[in-house]
Amino acid sequence: MSLSDTALPFDDFRNLVKSMPGPDEDALAAVRARDAELTKPAGSLGKLEEIVEWLAAWSGNAKPKISRPLVAVFATAHGVADQGVSAFPSSVNQQMVENFSAGGAAINQICSANDLGLKIFDLAVEIPTPSITEEDALDESNCAATMAYGMEALAGGIDLACLGEMGIGNTTVAAAVFNGLFGGSAEDWIGRGTGVDDEGLARKRAAVETAVARLNGEKDPLEILRKVGGREIAAMVGLIIAGRLQRVPVIVDGFVTTAAAAVVYAMDPKGLDHCLFAHVSAEAAHIRALNIMEKTALLDFGMRLGEGSGAAIAAGIVKTAAETHNGMATFETAGVSNKES
Numbered sequence: 633m634s635l636s637d638t639a640l641p642f643d644d645f646r647n648l649v650k651s652m653p654g655p656d657e658d659a660l661a662a663v664r665a666r667d668a669e670l671t672k673p674a675g676s677l678g679k680l681e682e683i684v685e686w687l688a689a690w691s692g693n694a695k696p697k698i699s700r701p702l703v704a705v706f707a708t709a710h711g712v713a714d715q716g717v718s719a720f721p722s723s724v725n726q727q728m729v730e731n732f733s734a735g736g737a738a739i740n741q742i743c744s745a746n747d748l749g750l751k752i753f754d755l756a757v758e759i760p761t762p763s764i765t766e767e768d769a770l771d772e773s774n775c776a777a778t779m780a781y782g783m784e785a786l787a788g789g790i791d792l793a794c795l796g797e798m799g800i801g802n803t804t805v806a807a808a809v810f811n812g813l814f815g816g817s818a819e820d821w822i823g824r825g826t827g828v829d830d831e832g833l834a835r836k837r838a839a840v841e842t843a844v845a846r847l848n849g850e851k852d853p854l855e856i857l858r859k860v861g862g863r864e865i866a867a868m869v870g871l872i873i874a875g876r877l878q879r880v881p882v883i884v885d886g887f888v889t890t891a892a893a894a895v896v897y898a899m900d901p902k903g904l905d906h907c908l909f910a911h912v913s914a915e916a917a918h919i920r921a922l923n924i925m926e927k928t929a930l931l932d933f934g935m936r937l938g939e940g941s942g943a944a945i946a947a948g949i950v951k952t953a954a955e956t957h958n959g960m961a962t963f964e965t966a967g968v969s970n971k972e973s
Protein backbone atom coordinates (compact mmCIF):
# COMPACT_ATOMS: atom_id res chain seq x y z
CA MET A 633 0.00 0.00 0.00
CA SER A 634 1.47 3.37 -0.95
CA LEU A 635 0.89 6.08 1.59
CA SER A 636 3.01 8.83 0.11
CA ASP A 637 1.01 10.22 -2.78
CA THR A 638 -2.56 10.47 -1.68
CA ALA A 639 -4.26 11.97 1.30
CA LEU A 640 -5.99 9.22 3.18
CA PRO A 641 -9.47 9.96 4.43
CA PHE A 642 -10.14 9.10 8.05
CA ASP A 643 -11.90 5.84 7.21
CA ASP A 644 -8.68 4.42 5.86
CA PHE A 645 -6.98 5.18 9.18
CA ARG A 646 -9.88 3.67 11.11
CA ASN A 647 -9.41 0.51 9.05
CA LEU A 648 -5.66 0.55 9.58
CA VAL A 649 -6.18 0.75 13.33
CA LYS A 650 -8.56 -2.20 13.16
CA SER A 651 -5.90 -4.22 11.33
CA MET A 652 -3.07 -3.54 13.78
CA PRO A 653 -1.22 -6.74 14.73
CA GLY A 654 -0.78 -8.03 18.26
CA PRO A 655 2.52 -8.96 19.90
CA ASP A 656 4.85 -11.51 18.33
CA GLU A 657 4.44 -14.30 20.88
CA ASP A 658 7.24 -16.42 19.41
CA ALA A 659 9.80 -13.63 19.68
CA LEU A 660 8.60 -12.91 23.20
CA ALA A 661 8.95 -16.56 24.22
CA ALA A 662 12.44 -16.73 22.67
CA VAL A 663 13.61 -13.69 24.62
CA ARG A 664 12.21 -15.09 27.86
CA ALA A 665 13.90 -18.44 27.26
CA ARG A 666 17.25 -16.81 26.49
CA ASP A 667 16.97 -14.47 29.46
CA ALA A 668 16.62 -17.48 31.75
CA GLU A 669 19.99 -18.78 30.46
CA LEU A 670 21.97 -15.56 30.92
CA THR A 671 24.67 -15.29 33.57
CA LYS A 672 22.64 -13.46 36.20
CA PRO A 673 20.05 -14.36 38.78
CA ALA A 674 16.57 -14.54 37.22
CA GLY A 675 14.85 -11.16 37.25
CA SER A 676 17.95 -9.31 38.43
CA LEU A 677 17.91 -6.79 35.57
CA GLY A 678 14.39 -5.73 36.55
CA LYS A 679 12.86 -3.27 34.10
CA LEU A 680 15.66 -3.84 31.57
CA GLU A 681 14.30 -7.36 31.15
CA GLU A 682 10.76 -6.05 30.62
CA ILE A 683 12.06 -3.61 28.03
CA VAL A 684 13.72 -6.39 26.01
CA GLU A 685 10.50 -8.40 26.13
CA TRP A 686 8.58 -5.36 24.91
CA LEU A 687 11.09 -4.82 22.10
CA ALA A 688 10.87 -8.46 21.00
CA ALA A 689 7.07 -8.54 21.13
CA TRP A 690 6.65 -5.41 19.03
CA SER A 691 9.64 -5.67 16.67
CA GLY A 692 9.00 -9.35 16.01
CA ASN A 693 12.70 -9.94 16.51
CA ALA A 694 13.79 -12.63 18.97
CA LYS A 695 17.15 -10.89 19.38
CA PRO A 696 16.02 -7.30 19.14
CA LYS A 697 18.98 -5.31 17.92
CA ILE A 698 18.65 -1.57 17.58
CA SER A 699 20.67 -0.39 14.60
CA ARG A 700 18.68 2.58 13.32
CA PRO A 701 16.99 4.43 16.17
CA LEU A 702 15.37 7.73 15.20
CA VAL A 703 14.11 10.76 17.06
CA ALA A 704 11.49 12.32 14.77
CA VAL A 705 10.79 15.95 15.67
CA PHE A 706 7.70 17.40 14.02
CA ALA A 707 7.78 21.20 13.92
CA THR A 708 4.82 23.43 13.19
CA ALA A 709 2.99 26.59 14.24
CA HIS A 710 -0.33 27.23 15.98
CA GLY A 711 -2.63 30.23 15.53
CA VAL A 712 -3.66 30.01 19.18
CA ALA A 713 -0.12 31.01 20.15
CA ASP A 714 -1.06 34.61 19.30
CA GLN A 715 -3.50 34.61 22.20
CA GLY A 716 -0.91 34.89 24.96
CA VAL A 717 -0.99 31.21 25.91
CA SER A 718 2.79 30.67 25.75
CA ALA A 719 5.72 32.44 27.38
CA PHE A 720 7.36 32.57 23.92
CA PRO A 721 6.37 33.86 20.45
CA SER A 722 5.77 31.66 17.41
CA SER A 723 8.92 33.06 15.78
CA VAL A 724 10.80 30.64 18.07
CA ASN A 725 9.56 27.71 15.94
CA GLN A 726 11.59 28.57 12.87
CA GLN A 727 14.52 29.72 15.01
CA MET A 728 14.52 26.38 16.82
CA VAL A 729 14.35 24.49 13.50
CA GLU A 730 17.55 26.34 12.56
CA ASN A 731 19.01 25.57 15.97
CA PHE A 732 18.22 21.86 15.49
CA SER A 733 19.99 21.97 12.11
CA ALA A 734 23.00 23.72 13.62
CA GLY A 735 23.20 21.16 16.43
CA GLY A 736 22.51 23.59 19.26
CA ALA A 737 19.32 22.29 20.85
CA ALA A 738 19.01 20.00 23.86
CA ILE A 739 17.78 17.17 21.64
CA ASN A 740 20.95 17.32 19.51
CA GLN A 741 23.11 16.68 22.56
CA ILE A 742 20.89 13.89 23.90
CA CYS A 743 20.93 12.19 20.48
CA SER A 744 24.68 12.39 20.21
CA ALA A 745 25.16 11.14 23.77
CA ASN A 746 23.00 8.10 22.97
CA ASP A 747 23.98 7.63 19.33
CA LEU A 748 20.47 8.21 17.95
CA GLY A 749 19.45 9.54 14.56
CA LEU A 750 17.60 12.86 14.55
CA LYS A 751 15.32 14.17 11.82
CA ILE A 752 13.38 17.39 11.89
CA PHE A 753 10.15 17.38 9.89
CA ASP A 754 9.04 20.88 8.97
CA LEU A 755 5.24 20.89 8.87
CA ALA A 756 4.76 24.36 7.40
CA VAL A 757 6.44 25.94 10.39
CA GLU A 758 5.87 29.45 8.99
CA ILE A 759 2.15 28.93 8.34
CA PRO A 760 0.18 28.50 11.56
CA THR A 761 -2.97 26.43 11.65
CA PRO A 762 -6.01 28.59 12.48
CA SER A 763 -6.57 29.29 16.17
CA ILE A 764 -8.49 26.37 17.65
CA THR A 765 -10.60 28.89 19.57
CA GLU A 766 -12.07 30.10 16.29
CA GLU A 767 -11.77 27.47 13.60
CA ASP A 768 -10.87 23.84 13.06
CA ALA A 769 -7.09 23.47 12.90
CA LEU A 770 -7.26 21.15 9.89
CA ASP A 771 -9.80 19.82 7.44
CA GLU A 772 -10.11 16.06 7.04
CA SER A 773 -7.95 15.76 3.95
CA ASN A 774 -5.15 17.91 5.38
CA CYS A 775 -5.26 16.04 8.65
CA ALA A 776 -5.14 12.68 6.88
CA ALA A 777 -2.29 13.86 4.63
CA THR A 778 -0.33 14.99 7.69
CA MET A 779 -0.92 11.64 9.40
CA ALA A 780 0.31 9.90 6.24
CA TYR A 781 3.38 12.15 6.26
CA GLY A 782 4.06 11.10 9.85
CA MET A 783 3.88 7.46 8.79
CA GLU A 784 6.61 8.11 6.23
CA ALA A 785 9.01 9.13 8.99
CA LEU A 786 9.66 5.42 9.56
CA ALA A 787 10.94 4.83 6.03
CA GLY A 788 14.45 3.49 5.59
CA GLY A 789 14.70 0.69 8.12
CA ILE A 790 14.11 2.60 11.34
CA ASP A 791 13.95 0.05 14.17
CA LEU A 792 13.09 2.29 17.14
CA ALA A 793 11.20 5.59 16.88
CA CYS A 794 11.02 8.41 19.42
CA LEU A 795 8.28 11.02 19.14
CA GLY A 796 9.33 14.66 19.33
CA GLU A 797 7.71 18.00 18.60
CA MET A 798 8.30 21.73 18.40
CA GLY A 799 5.38 24.15 18.18
CA ILE A 800 4.88 27.16 20.41
CA GLY A 801 1.40 26.97 21.94
CA ASN A 802 1.16 23.22 21.63
CA THR A 803 0.65 22.53 25.34
CA THR A 804 -2.62 24.49 24.90
CA VAL A 805 -3.53 22.44 21.85
CA ALA A 806 -2.60 19.19 23.61
CA ALA A 807 -4.74 20.21 26.60
CA ALA A 808 -7.70 20.78 24.28
CA VAL A 809 -7.19 17.36 22.68
CA PHE A 810 -7.04 15.65 26.08
CA ASN A 811 -10.08 17.58 27.30
CA GLY A 812 -12.03 16.57 24.19
CA LEU A 813 -11.00 12.93 24.43
CA PHE A 814 -11.08 12.34 28.17
CA GLY A 815 -13.52 14.96 29.49
CA GLY A 816 -13.12 16.88 32.73
CA SER A 817 -12.62 20.63 32.70
CA ALA A 818 -10.07 22.83 30.95
CA GLU A 819 -8.52 23.42 34.37
CA ASP A 820 -7.73 19.71 34.62
CA TRP A 821 -5.61 19.79 31.48
CA ILE A 822 -3.76 23.10 31.44
CA GLY A 823 -0.31 23.76 32.86
CA ARG A 824 2.45 26.30 32.59
CA GLY A 825 4.10 24.91 29.45
CA THR A 826 7.15 27.05 28.67
CA GLY A 827 6.46 28.97 31.90
CA VAL A 828 3.40 31.20 31.55
CA ASP A 829 2.48 33.40 34.50
CA ASP A 830 -0.92 33.37 36.20
CA GLU A 831 -2.48 35.64 33.56
CA GLY A 832 -1.11 33.44 30.81
CA LEU A 833 -2.53 30.40 32.56
CA ALA A 834 -5.95 32.09 32.74
CA ARG A 835 -5.77 32.81 28.99
CA LYS A 836 -4.85 29.18 28.41
CA ARG A 837 -7.83 27.98 30.41
CA ALA A 838 -10.14 30.26 28.43
CA ALA A 839 -8.64 29.14 25.11
CA VAL A 840 -9.10 25.46 25.95
CA GLU A 841 -12.66 26.08 27.16
CA THR A 842 -13.55 27.92 23.95
CA ALA A 843 -11.90 25.32 21.72
CA VAL A 844 -13.58 22.41 23.49
CA ALA A 845 -16.97 24.18 23.42
CA ARG A 846 -16.53 24.34 19.63
CA LEU A 847 -16.30 20.54 19.63
CA ASN A 848 -19.94 20.52 20.65
CA GLY A 849 -19.72 17.09 22.25
CA GLU A 850 -17.82 15.51 19.33
CA LYS A 851 -16.37 12.21 20.52
CA ASP A 852 -14.73 10.81 17.40
CA PRO A 853 -10.97 10.83 18.16
CA LEU A 854 -9.89 11.84 14.64
CA GLU A 855 -12.48 14.62 14.51
CA ILE A 856 -11.19 15.92 17.85
CA LEU A 857 -7.65 15.71 16.47
CA ARG A 858 -8.41 17.79 13.39
CA LYS A 859 -10.65 20.33 15.13
CA VAL A 860 -8.59 21.20 18.21
CA GLY A 861 -5.24 19.55 17.44
CA GLY A 862 -2.44 20.54 15.12
CA ARG A 863 -0.12 19.22 12.45
CA GLU A 864 2.59 17.82 14.74
CA ILE A 865 0.01 15.89 16.76
CA ALA A 866 -1.56 14.52 13.56
CA ALA A 867 1.83 13.44 12.20
CA MET A 868 2.65 11.69 15.47
CA VAL A 869 -0.71 9.85 15.39
CA GLY A 870 0.32 8.57 11.95
CA LEU A 871 3.75 7.55 13.17
CA ILE A 872 2.31 5.61 16.12
CA ILE A 873 -0.05 3.68 13.82
CA ALA A 874 2.74 3.04 11.29
CA GLY A 875 5.02 1.80 14.07
CA ARG A 876 2.48 -0.85 15.01
CA LEU A 877 1.87 -1.93 11.41
CA GLN A 878 5.57 -1.98 10.50
CA ARG A 879 6.72 -3.49 13.80
CA VAL A 880 8.74 -0.49 14.88
CA PRO A 881 8.48 0.07 18.65
CA VAL A 882 7.71 3.69 19.55
CA ILE A 883 8.84 5.77 22.53
CA VAL A 884 6.44 8.53 23.58
CA ASP A 885 7.97 11.66 25.12
CA GLY A 886 6.01 14.06 27.37
CA PHE A 887 2.69 15.87 27.54
CA VAL A 888 2.37 16.93 23.90
CA THR A 889 3.41 13.63 22.32
CA THR A 890 1.10 11.83 24.75
CA ALA A 891 -1.82 13.81 23.28
CA ALA A 892 -1.09 12.04 19.98
CA ALA A 893 -0.90 8.72 21.80
CA ALA A 894 -4.25 9.49 23.45
CA VAL A 895 -5.91 9.85 20.04
CA VAL A 896 -4.76 6.33 19.13
CA TYR A 897 -5.79 5.06 22.57
CA ALA A 898 -9.27 6.48 22.09
CA MET A 899 -9.50 4.61 18.78
CA ASP A 900 -8.30 1.36 20.36
CA PRO A 901 -7.16 1.05 23.99
CA LYS A 902 -4.72 -1.70 22.93
CA GLY A 903 -3.36 0.57 20.19
CA LEU A 904 -0.51 1.79 22.37
CA ASP A 905 0.82 -1.59 23.46
CA HIS A 906 3.85 -1.11 21.19
CA CYS A 907 4.60 2.26 22.82
CA LEU A 908 6.85 2.90 25.79
CA PHE A 909 6.16 6.03 27.82
CA ALA A 910 9.53 7.62 28.46
CA HIS A 911 8.91 9.98 31.34
CA VAL A 912 6.41 11.87 33.43
CA SER A 913 6.51 15.47 32.28
CA ALA A 914 6.51 18.27 34.82
CA GLU A 915 3.52 19.60 32.87
CA ALA A 916 0.96 18.95 35.57
CA ALA A 917 -1.70 17.13 33.56
CA HIS A 918 0.63 14.58 32.00
CA ILE A 919 0.26 12.18 34.90
CA ARG A 920 -3.53 12.53 34.65
CA ALA A 921 -3.42 11.36 31.03
CA LEU A 922 -1.06 8.48 31.84
CA ASN A 923 -3.32 7.37 34.68
CA ILE A 924 -6.43 7.42 32.51
CA MET A 925 -4.69 5.26 29.92
CA GLU A 926 -3.18 3.07 32.67
CA LYS A 927 0.35 3.72 31.41
CA THR A 928 3.42 3.88 33.61
CA ALA A 929 6.33 6.03 32.50
CA LEU A 930 9.91 4.81 32.75
CA LEU A 931 11.46 7.98 34.21
CA ASP A 932 10.44 10.94 36.32
CA PHE A 933 13.14 13.56 35.75
CA GLY A 934 11.12 16.74 36.20
CA MET A 935 11.61 17.51 32.49
CA ARG A 936 9.19 19.71 30.54
CA LEU A 937 10.97 20.46 27.31
CA GLY A 938 9.47 18.45 24.47
CA GLU A 939 11.63 18.00 21.32
CA GLY A 940 11.58 14.27 22.10
CA SER A 941 14.14 14.89 24.85
CA GLY A 942 12.72 12.48 27.42
CA ALA A 943 12.06 9.85 24.76
CA ALA A 944 15.68 10.09 23.57
CA ILE A 945 16.96 9.52 27.09
CA ALA A 946 14.69 6.49 27.38
CA ALA A 947 15.98 5.27 23.99
CA GLY A 948 19.48 5.16 25.48
CA ILE A 949 18.14 2.87 28.20
CA VAL A 950 16.30 0.74 25.63
CA LYS A 951 19.51 0.36 23.63
CA THR A 952 21.35 -0.64 26.78
CA ALA A 953 18.66 -3.21 27.59
CA ALA A 954 18.92 -4.78 24.12
CA GLU A 955 22.71 -4.83 24.05
CA THR A 956 22.86 -6.34 27.50
CA HIS A 957 20.47 -9.12 26.54
CA ASN A 958 22.17 -9.82 23.21
CA GLY A 959 25.74 -9.64 24.41
CA MET A 960 25.61 -11.61 27.64
CA ALA A 961 26.96 -15.12 27.86
CA THR A 962 24.81 -18.01 29.03
CA PHE A 963 25.63 -20.11 32.09
CA GLU A 964 26.59 -22.89 29.72
CA THR A 965 28.86 -20.98 27.32
CA ALA A 966 30.59 -19.09 30.14
CA GLY A 967 30.94 -22.12 32.37
CA VAL A 968 29.20 -20.38 35.25
CA SER A 969 27.32 -22.60 37.70
CA ASN A 970 23.57 -22.15 37.50
CA LYS A 971 21.55 -22.18 40.68
CA GLU A 972 21.00 -25.57 42.22
CA SER A 973 17.64 -26.97 41.40
Ligand SMILES: Cc1cc2ncn([C@H]3O[C@H](COP(=O)(O)O)[C@@H](O)[C@H]3O)c2cc1C
Pocket residue numbers: 717718719720724728797798799800801802803804824825826827828937938939
Ligand atom coordinates in the same frame (compact mmCIF):
# COMPACT_ATOMS: atom_id res chain seq x y z
C1 LIG B 1 13.38 27.87 23.12
C2 LIG B 1 12.35 26.76 23.21
C3 LIG B 1 12.70 25.46 22.86
C4 LIG B 1 11.75 24.46 22.96
N1 LIG B 1 11.81 23.15 22.66
C5 LIG B 1 10.66 22.61 22.92
N2 LIG B 1 9.80 23.50 23.37
C6 LIG B 1 8.45 23.17 23.82
O1 LIG B 1 7.69 24.32 24.18
C7 LIG B 1 6.56 24.50 23.36
C8 LIG B 1 5.28 24.23 24.10
O2 LIG B 1 5.10 25.08 25.20
P1 LIG B 1 4.03 26.26 25.13
O3 LIG B 1 2.70 25.62 24.92
O4 LIG B 1 4.15 26.95 26.46
O5 LIG B 1 4.43 27.16 23.98
C9 LIG B 1 6.73 23.52 22.23
O6 LIG B 1 7.41 24.14 21.17
C10 LIG B 1 7.53 22.43 22.86
O7 LIG B 1 8.14 21.57 21.99
C11 LIG B 1 10.44 24.69 23.40
C12 LIG B 1 10.09 26.01 23.74
C13 LIG B 1 11.04 27.03 23.65
C14 LIG B 1 10.65 28.43 24.03
Ligand SMILES: O=C(O)c1cccnc1
Pocket residue numbers: 803825826885886887888889913914915918935936937938939
Ligand atom coordinates in the same frame (compact mmCIF):
# COMPACT_ATOMS: atom_id res chain seq x y z
O1 LIG C 1 5.96 17.55 28.29
C1 LIG C 1 5.94 18.15 27.21
O2 LIG C 1 5.71 17.55 26.14
C2 LIG C 1 6.18 19.64 27.17
C3 LIG C 1 6.11 20.40 28.30
C4 LIG C 1 6.32 21.76 28.20
C5 LIG C 1 6.60 22.33 27.00
N1 LIG C 1 6.65 21.58 25.90
C6 LIG C 1 6.45 20.24 25.97
